[in-house]
Amino acid sequence: MKERLDVLLVKRGLAESREKAKALIMSGNVYVKEQREDKAGTMFADNVEITVKGSKLPYVSRGGLKLEKAIKVWKPPVEGAVCMDVGSSTGGFTDCMLQNGAKLVYAIDVGTNQLAWKLRQDPRVVSMEKTNIRYVTEDDLPQKVDFVSIDVAFISLKKVMTAVFNLMKDDAHIVCLIKPQFEAGREKVGKKGVVREPKVHVEVIEDILNYMHEMPYDILGLDYSPIKGPEGNTEYLLYMKKKSAADSNINREADEEIWNAYLEGVGELVETALGATV
Template sequence: MRLDQYIAAIYHCSRQKANDMIKQHCVLVNNQRISKPAYRITQDDIIVLTKEVFIANTLYCSRGAFKLQRFLENTLCKGQIIKRDNQTQSYTHTKDSMQEEITAIKQHIHALIARHVLLDVGASSGGFTQVLLAKGARFVIAQDIGSLQLDKNLRKNKKVFSLENLDIRDFSNHQRFWLESLLLDSLRRESKVSCALKLSRFQSLQSVYWIHKKSCPNILDSILHNNKAEQHYTTKPFRMLTCDVSFVSLSKILHSLRSFSNHLLLLFKPQFEVGLYAKRNKKGVVTDIKAIEQSLLSILRLLEDCNVKLIYIEKSQVKGREGNEEFFIFCQF
């Protein structure tokens, strides 16, 4: 029997997911890592999955979860701080001092996730959402332009709200409408709400600044109009947003993303940034290094034009499905 077939059958996952796990060296056969999905096994073989494929004791729901998990847990000095406090960096730092700065940035990202309301743009099946919850997010709004893609376990999770068939640019233009609808829907589904979006200070944009525990069933007025509540609001709705989109350039949606949060964690995918005429191999992997660099620089210039305070870039330890090298960009405004 093929190894990928066995994994798919035993763990009730797709053959594609089984292939991904094997190619990421996350499957052990008789204590040896196997990287070939077609590897033949017998009934006497002992097959074990490494702990990397489990997020909060649940099998990861997409390749995106792999990417974000490894980014957040990577403490090695593999990234680059492009800009900090409005000054472009040209480092003469020692390796140790650079390591300290990168570690501090990673710790800051963890702090932005824990106990906060987050937006996951381009959620798809929910890989990023799954990791954010595992890292302590209080509530995640999973937005996607498609439908019926979110993992069934995440769909049932009370800490997740799925916004489907919605372009992030439309969400940006109609935040108040969508956030009110989200809250009303939550209230209809449960007579008592243990966690509800706390909205504050209606202006041109609605501000959601935390999830606040409530036990009273009739809390709509107090949530929408209670100005005596603690004023922890921000002009941006979410503490942080993550973005993993396909078939659209980050440059096309960056303005909309900035309206949601001052902290963005973006995944730069060269295959959707370089244009149609950049050189690719038969598998669709972009081989035009110059085009990739120019596209990445273009995104960085857009961020600088927006008065960004911090830009940190790190190559994803997990490549795209076809083999493209991707990059995480964390920026703070």
């Protein structure tokens, strides 16, 4: 499948919008297979190698900024950890993990040839392309992981959580991206796949929190992403810890109080993120 170069830049998190992608291309900073390209409308295979030179991004894609916020705010134990990046794409989250001291990262994605070259060459990265996380089992990894990030598209977060849960050590930590555009019903998603109605955001987040509470995970943090998705969707960061078998049967009352507190704060979070009243 082929797509316009400016569209590919946005999809890979190398540009915030098509307008900014066009500006990058026209400025001569975009290279396809090491050849400079100056036409935004040129069609390329969706797995072609693309490099943006002169970029001020600290990571290989904008996606790294999402995990960066989670690490700065919640300080999950990434340093020295064996990690898994679900929906790795270009590798922004993987890059962020490595820059924060990760020992090893399994970069998992259903696509192919998307992971940035510098990450492919890094001995701390295990690239698992053409891999659907829903079908990955403990037999596919030599060890369970300490930390997980999830940034998936065109599928509900709920559909990947069981597989991920089984690949995590007890007490492992996880940061998930909640994307309303892939959680809400079609009738609630507007033009260009953007969810603008605040009430829909609230419904989606509450549904995800309820689901995670039953998995079981301990909910440790909830915030909005510092950057928007490719089409301008507001997204949310959810920080959790996998409960061990022993933890699942203790402190139930305290767990319920914490979970309810997060549910009660969803409306305020959405209002802050969208700048609109729920």
